[in-house]
Amino acid sequence: MVTVNNSGGFEYQFVSSPADIFVCKICHLPSRDPHLTVCCGHVFCKSCLDCMKEAKSIVTNTICPVCRSEDFVTFPNKQIDREVKSLYVYCTNKGRGCEWQGEVNYIDNHLAKDGGCEYEDVACTSGCGEMIQRQDLTKHVD
Structure with a gap:
């Protein structure tokens, strides 16, 4: 193989x-x-x-x-x-709660580093080293 x-x-x-x-x-x-x-x-x-x-x-x-x-x-x-x-896929964060569905063509836009999927893990902007879901980042930084 x-x-x-x-x-x-x-x-x-x-x-x-x-x-x-x-x-x-x-x-x-x-x-x-x-x-x-x-x-x-x-x-x-x-x-x-x-x-x-x-x-x-x-x-x-x-x-x-x-x-x-x-x-x-x-x-x-x-x-x-x-x-x-043009086939439809689920977000790679479906298991974490994201309900997005869209074409393969658009999943990269959905997961974009800036303003992408709210369920995507991003590095903490305050430098603590933690990975936080984008939707929780503001609360975490505060």
């Missing part, structure tokens, strides 16, 4: 299960920077393909890991990229 780095697919909790066509066949997550195969039409994350190619001792980079075709050619697929980024 090839180890995939942290920049593989999207690890968010999706509101609805993503269609199989969006899921990378290496990391089994909705594909980030999706590439489509010519041989069998499966989707892979670009970073997963890069990791697979670096692991030449484990697999060769000329054989498709799904259909085993030796005609393993991939190309970026912008349509699948747009569709994956």
Whole structure:
């Protein structure tokens, strides 16, 4: 099995299960920077393909890991990229009380360092070293 780095697919909790066509066949997550195969039409994350190619001792980079075709050619697929980024996800702080749901495209804005999710941990601005939920920071500093 090839180890995939942290920049593989999207690890968010999706509101609805993503269609199989969006899921990378290496990391089994909705594909980030999706590439489509010519041989069998499966989707892979670009970073997963890069990791697979670096692991030449484990697999060769000329054989498709799904259909085993030796005609393993991939190309970026912008349509699948747009569709994956339009899927709805929950905030990564859902378990801490955040009720936000939105497209993958907008979660970075929701979690932004300045004025983002109220349930996100931020460093105390008074320098005590504690991590506090953004919504409790003013009370903590006072």
